[in-house]
Amino acid sequence: MxxxxxxxxxxxxxxxxxxxxxxxxxxxxxxxxxxxxxxxxxxxxxxxxxxxxxxxxxxxxxxxxxxxxxxxxxxxxxxxxxxxxxxxxxxxxxxxxxxxxxxxxxxxxxxxxxxLSVAENIFMGREIKKNGLLIDEATQRERARRLIEGLQQRIDPDDIVGNLRIGQQQIVEIARALAQExxxxxxxxxxxxxxxxxxxxxxxxxxxxxxxxxxxxxxxxxxxxxxxxxxxxxxxxxxxxxxxxxxxxxxxxxxxxxxxGKRAAQFHLHSRQVGDEILRVEDVTLPRVGGGYTLDHVSFSLRRGEILGIYGLMGAGRSELLECLMGLHPEASGRYWLGGQEIKKNTVADRIGLGLILIPEDRQREGLVQTMSVADNMLLASLKRYVSAFFLSRKKEEHAVNTMIRELLLKVADPGQIITSLSGGNQQKVIVAKGLLTTPKVLLLDEPTRGIDVGAKAEMFDIISRLAAQGLGIILVSSELKEILGMSDRILVMSKGRITGEFSRETATEEGLVAASAVGHGMKEKELEARTNGSRQLDSHA
CATH class of the missing domain: 3.40.50.300 (P-loop containing nucleotide triphosphate hydrolases)
Structure with missing residues (x-):
């Protein structure tokens, strides 16, 4: 209706x-x-x-x-x-x-x-005017409000779009289209x-x-x-x-x-052994503007060769958790250990140097430089690795780029072509390649298959599994239940900035994950316990 x-x-x-x-x-x-x-x-x-x-x-x-x-x-x-x-x-x-x-x-x-604001974006290029002269901002805000409410969202028409999460921006884009004949x-x-x-x-x-x-x-x-x-x-x-x-x-x-041209199997996990703890996170807290917490004392650990899935509704704090791990929120508090050593360096460059890398959810704003080539985008985070005698080695760069193109099955006619000429999925692969070229110890993947087709997804899942088999610790954030269940060795569920559920591969079910993600959204923790029949273990730090 x-x-x-x-x-x-x-x-x-x-x-x-x-x-x-x-x-x-x-x-x-x-x-x-x-x-x-x-x-x-x-x-x-x-x-x-x-x-x-x-x-x-x-x-x-x-x-x-x-x-x-x-x-x-x-x-x-x-x-x-x-x-x-x-x-x-x-x-x-x-x-x-x-x-x-x-x-x-x-x-x-x-x-x-x-x-610009939500309302200004919705009516950009076809502004509502008073007497054909001045923009009727009040009417625009009211119509924008009705459109957003019609999509059952709580977004203020005066909110600046750049401050919204990618999912909220997608809602604004949809509202913008619906406002037109x-x-x-x-x-x-x-x-x-x-x-x-x-x-x-x-x-x-x-x-x-x-x-x-x-x-x-x-x-x-x-x-x-x-x-x-x-x-x-x-x-x-x-x-x-x-x-x-x-x-x-x-x-x-x-x-x-x-x-x-074939019937593809979506998930394939390479045989591997999960090793010792590689990452420990304790009491990560991120204050929210206006009061409360975006992340509320989050604690967990990650082992070598483990794929740790993180599931939750939009706004649960999943992306912000990965951003805190990368040092993108200096206002956050908490402690981190990588390979048994406490991390004291807080800049993004420092965290990359230590072995952390983030594949962001929003590839356009946070993952790519739109005016640069495929090769240049791929090499941005690891340039120092190709320096010889104070100069960049073209031969080393070409070898690194061609290796990634081959391993990720990138569809690109020439590594020198501009990044925007590639399809969305191939752009995403370039961002993954950029991260892998930093030789990370822990790979943070925020919706890595967003906008990727079924064949490319199978390839991406195979890459993730191979990297885990090589001993990388991998944190996988995904909104796709089947993806989380199919790829993860262990799953954490987040709701309203807290870890509200932890599941092993054997105990995880769709119902259990959905129920855990609803805690704080009208569901109590006791009700969650009953619905999951004891399969969920509440995180002791939540």
Missing amino acids: MTEGIREQVQEAHLPEAQPAQDDVILRAENITKLFPGTVALDKVNFNVYRGKVNVLVGENGAGKSTLMKIIAGVEQATEGRLLLDGREIQINSVADAERHGIGIIHQELSLFPN RRILIMDEPTSALSTAEVEILFGVINDLKAHGVSIVYISHKMDELLRIGDYVTVLRDGRVRAERPIKEVDMAWIVEQMI
Whole structure:
């Protein structure tokens, strides 16, 4: 059911009334070809968008999904081919052209202004004005508030976007798209940073948009979402359309096989022995602005070769815990030991030098330099390793880069090409490579598979398992229950800045993790004990 705030915005936008149940094509991309230097991103692609339906587009990273969507949304222009809207050819040379035709997009990489407020971002470029002159800030704030409330979020319209967590920014991006009149709405990985509850809210909005005749193009690597929300599925592989089918005629195995040419096993753990303690954390406390704690006296340990999973809802403090380990919060207190030696050095560079490295959740803001090449991004954190006689050794750099490209199966035509020319998943692999080149002892992974397709996920899981087998201690933060359960030797659950549950691989269940993450959100610890049948052991330091 559409919430009241979203319903009002739909009415204000004058969206078309519900159409009769007919699966006609509203938009057709015909023989679309896109050439980039050194690569063919799209090769004579034909793609149909069915009216009032959810049109799922899937493929591995680098298959051309985002490129095709950018062409339809006016961000990129095709080298060859044409677009037909309601059977008539249209020219889309800019985002403004696409908007005039009622086409909008929620980008995989957020296109927000971090120094502006939530309300200003939502109405950027189409501000509400008084008498056609001055911006009506009060009206903008009120409409923004209704949109955010319609998505069941507690975000102040006056909040500065740069201060929000990545999941909250994704909500703002969705609200921004919903505030506009659209016949076709492209959603490129809209749930990659959302919690399970937030995904349910978005699905309700999508169903109501469909009921008003809006056509959705939906891109996601989460197969269960696609099968649940989709009406049609189109599979891209290596820049070409592999297949198109109604969702009701396919299953997950079929989609995966069309994407990568085989049925992939997602999790594979290399045999290994967990060694001695490599990291100990005691009483880490991070004060919250306005009172209380973002992290409330968190304590735990990590052993060599162990994959320690951390699960929790958005805002539980998972990312902040990893940031404290890296020295990113000087206001935090607590004690840390690495390899039995207490860490006294507090800067990020110091922590990297000691053997800690963080793969951040937000690759665009925190993991990459957008104007630099693939190779330069990969080498940023380990440059001193390639110095010979006061100069950087090009030969050493090339060897390191080529090794990472080979080991991580990076799809890149030339290491010298700009990082933004890669797909989202391949950009994520570059960040992982950058971390590995520092030869860490402890690897901190914050949502490392966000925006990565099913084949690349299997590769990433294999890499993580191999690194653990080599003796690295690994802390894995993930919002994906199956990912945490499939990869972790031990799991900590966080809620409201505290560790509220600890599970071994043998005792961990989906129900147990979800219950532990709900402590402080309406569930008491005694109720948690009953629901998990004693499988959870409350952390003695919580």
